[in-house]
Amino acid sequence: MKRNFLLFSMMISCIGLFAQWKPMGDKIKTKWAQTIDVNSVLPEYPRPIMERSEWTNLNGLWEYAILPNGQNEPQKYDGKILVPFAVESSLSGVQKELGKDNELWYKRSFTVPSNWKNKTILLHFGAVDWKTEVYLNDVKIGTHTGGYTPFSFDITPFLTSGNQKLVVKVWDPTTEGFQPVGKQNSKPEGIWYTPVSGIWQTVWLEPVNAQHIASIKTIPNIDTKKLSIDVATEKTVSADIVEVVVKNGSSIVAKAKGAVGQQLNIPLPDMQLWSPESPFLYNLEINLYANGQLVDKVNSYAAMRKISTKRDDHGIVRIQLNNKDYFQFGPLDQGWWPDGLYTAPTDEALVYDIQKTKDFGFNMIRKHVKVEPARWYTHCDRLGILVWQDMPNGDKSPQWQNRQYFNGSELIRSGESEANYYKEWKDIMDYLVSYPSIVTWVPFNEAWGQFKTVETAEWTKNYDPSRLVNPASGGNHYRTGDMLDLHNYPGPELYLYDAERPTVLGEYGGIGLPLEGHLWQPDKNWGYVQFKNSKEVTDEYVKYGETLKKLIKAGFSAAVYTQTTDVEGEVNGLMTYDRKVIKLDEARTRKVNQEICSSLDR
Structure with missing residues (x-):
């Protein structure tokens, strides 16, 4: 009888939670939106490249309120919001605009597990857009600016007994400020999309000892057959020791020890290489010892792979993977969702787009003016896909000079705007440096907020010399970085050529096909060209592919097709925005894509 009562109580509790939340609005949604459990939202470990066994997920229903700027914490909150979905999204259960004149307040309580006693407790945020203030038990414990990178606070000194009160305040002016925003816009239309404000990645707790590992950085060198590893720590002394164990599956292949602060260069004489065709990953176990304990x-994990450039026998500078000419070809991937905006509804949804990209026969993804959660990059590492990582754009844009090479124009930014850019670009690179799938950094796109191009490209290359730098994808061009990147719609065209660097086609395509029942909006849908059915779209896609194959011989070393999915008013995706329809003939698409990817094979 008691058991039945407990089950009945749990059922009533769950019904109550679901009654407080439902997806908002009448726009299209993915199939994964129907599977969301408010008691288990994105439950997977959020940082698999540096994983510990113990943690607690704080995703779920929080209280929220929207107040004018400068107010104290609200006495009464407006209702429930599902974290980690942006307040403007359907899956948040709120779907309200925030705007520059308001602040978004969050509140929840939590308890610290009893077996975490005497531990240092870290509070992690995957990403919050844009300015975040965090309060614990009515004490302001930290502030963070930036919309795309993780941050954390040691909350141990501020914990009390029993329930802990956590309050988060967020301000986000979107395009009415100077911060990086990507495709978000305060007035969305055309190629500009709905704002994303507030918490949009997992919030979680993690117990550690006072002396602990803070971050790891792995850089492979296949020429010397060594893997370099830097381990940063907290509250350690020089006598503390870091040990790295490299494994092939469960078999140990190498070990190394060093004092804290020393880079370890681990020989791997019988190394296995990573590539999209064979995405081999070494498992890493990283141990920190203090006084022998x-x-x-x-x-963690790491891969042995190299990205570089070299002139071929015909005098064309090619991109190489693992010291072999390798044509990189993939879609422009925006990473937007009709129900979650920046946030995929589930981890299954997150991996779906990557797997479909592989199924289509591509070997690369250009992640367009957005940064993804850590799990997305791990999926790319495991599945085997190369990634070009864009910096999210912000501020204003100078006139776009797509076809001019020697006289590109630039924006003169304010000091605040420059500081926002450089802070977040460095944070992004620090966050992503160890993911082997990332092979190219892209600081600017089509003159969007483009400034100090040479200085920025050279800083990027110096900060991470292990990868290529695409200084300005599609414009405005300068003789800097590792490649010249052209954009041309709809079909491929080689209208500029660089004899000293690889020439790449950073965007083309945009073949539109609006499908009724799968549209974000009933009208004002567009692509660079429009067709009426899947056969017409596939025919045009294949025609562009045949043209591209000829241009590869003439000088292109990589290409990016626009785009993976429809996004809001754009209907030029390989798939619909809700991911329910593949719009092209997949077999024909895969065949021509595989021919393109193998065009430089010898």
Whole structure:
């Protein structure tokens, strides 16, 4: 009888939670929106490249309120919001605009597990857009600016007994400010999309010892057959020791030890290489010892791969993967969702787009003016897909000079705007540096907020010399970085050529096909060209592919097709925005894509 009562109580509780939340609005949604459990939202470990065994997920229903700027914490909150979905999204259960004149307040309580006693407790945020203030038990414990990178606070000194009160305040002016925003716009239309404000990645707790590993950085060198690893730590002394164990599956292939602060260069004489065709990953176990005692352990992974350029026998400078000419070809991937905006509804949804990209026969993704959660990059590492990582644009744009090479124009930014850009670009690179799938950094796109191009490209290359730098994808061009990137719609065209660097086609295509029942809006839908059915679209896609194959011989070393999915008013995706329809003939698409990807094979 008691068991039945408990089950009945749990059912009533769950019904109550669901009654407080439902997806908002009448726009299209993905199939994964129907599977969301408010008690288990994105439950997967959020940082698999540096994983510990113990953690607590704080996603779920929080209280929220929207107040004018400068107010104290509200006495009464407006209702419930589902974290980690942006307040403007359907899946938040709110779907309200925030705007520059308001602040978004969040509140929830949590308890610290009893077996975490005497531990240092870290509060992690995957990403919050844009300015975040965090309060614990009515004490302001930290502030963060930036919309795309993780941050954390040691909350141990501010914990009390029992329930802990957590309050988060967010301000986000979107395009009415100077911060990086990507495709978000305060007035969305055309190629500009709905704003994303507030918490949009997982919030979680993690117990560690006072002396613990803070971050790891792995850089492979296949020419010397060594893997370099830098381990940053907290509250350690020089006598503490870091140990790295490299494994092939469960078999140990190498070990190394060093004092804290020393880079380890681990020989791997019988190394296995990583590529899209064979995405081999070494497992890493990283241990921290103090006074001979193990005080922290994280699991990670790494890959041996090299990205570089070299002139071929015909005098064309090619991009190489693992010292072989390798044509990189993939879609422009915006990473937007009709129900979650920046946030995929589930991890299954997150991996779906990557797997379909592989199924289509591509070997690369250009992640367009957005940064993804850590799990997305791990999926790319595991599935085997190359990634070009864009910096999200912001501020104003100078006139776009797509076909001019020697006289590109630039924006003169304010000091605040420059500082926002450089802070976040460095944070993004620090966040993503260890993911082997990332092979190219892209600081600017089509003159969007483009400034100090040479300085920025050279800083990027110096900060991470292990990858290529695409200084300005599609414009405005300068003789800097590792490639010249052209944009041309709809079909491929080679209208500029660089004899000293690889020439790439950073965007083309945009073949539109609006499908009734799968549209974000009933009208004002567009592509660069429009067709009426799947056969027409596939025929045009294949025609562009045949043209591209000829231009590869003439000088192109990589290409990016626009785009993976429809996004809001854009209907030029390989798939619909809700991911329910593949709009092209997949077999014909895969065949021509595989021919393109293998065009430089010898």
